[in-house]
Amino acid sequence: MDSPFRLNDLYYINKQIIPALQRVFGLVGADLNQWFIEMPRPVREAFAKLPFFAPNAQRTRIDYYYLSKHCILCGELVQAAHICNQCLQKGASVATVVIGRTSKLEKEMQHLAAICQHCGGGDWVVESGVKCTSLACSVFYERQKVQKELQSLSSIAADERFCLKCMVEWF
Template identity: 75%
Template sequence: MRADPRAEPRYAERVPYVVIHGEPGARLVDMVVDPLEILAVNSPYRLNDLYYINKQIIPALQRVFGLVGGDLNRWFSEMPRPAREAFGKCGVHALNPQRTRIDYYYLSKHCILCGELVQASTHLCSKCSENKTAVVAAITGRTSKLEREMQHLVAICRHCGGGDWLVESGVKCNSLACLVFYERRKVQKELQGLSAVATDKGFYPKCMVEWF
């Protein structure tokens, strides 16, 4: 609606949406976005899994397991769950745009090769960084594999009619009912991450993910 005010939904019209993780104390209306926003390649949002588990999955399963005395709400509340970082509509660094707080420098993530914890400013752990030959082989191999997968998915989209034969135009189809669309978005995100690391290290030329 920002680009076209006439796109405002009419009265009683169904509008697709998904619930994402928001800031502490945020209202439900503040945690709702368009499905295409969360599926974007550079989207910082994460699906609010707890909302859908508590509001959609557990109530349906409780009607079945309740017949044998099962209490899924209690079982789910007692389950250990890892704490993961989630961003609201304000964006990743909206609350700290200048990155002046110390918490930004203590954010951790995993090594893209072995999975060990590393600082947010690096992509590889110290152990993997020592073996440069293995790093080059692993990154280029994974990038090449993802590129082949992406080309295969693009070929399916073009056969279906949702793709443009011009490389720069990419695939225009964004049907939420298509399984290939979700798989293409998944591979795009993985390919963009590996391509960025390979480009920074000078191992592999940058892949234009947006072309796909």
């Protein structure tokens, strides 16, 4: 689960799952392609796609050549940073957004940890967090995703010096 790579879920849904289900549900007149197109989707955070670890210096993986970096606020392409120059000029509001998102993710992580704490197979240990690694549990994957987003956003906040002590001088 430490891999920075994600499964291309839309490809597998459109090319594998929907055609198989369409053969079954087509008998009753359901159009799964149209249903899937109309279905609302959550907006994926751009910063979650950015790797938390050091860049691929050896250029051994294809992601080095094709991974695009986007501003975590407006989504514009950026060369090296996590925040574009236009957003970076907004200073205090950018810091507020980044810290607000971090706070939201921390609350979500606490909520997921509370769910795992009540699970019989959660093996809850306060000092080291949740030790559950059940691949059959949807909360496990959600917890991994939120943890990765939180690490990535915390790294960005540290790189941009968006800490409470640093922001005192802005106001």
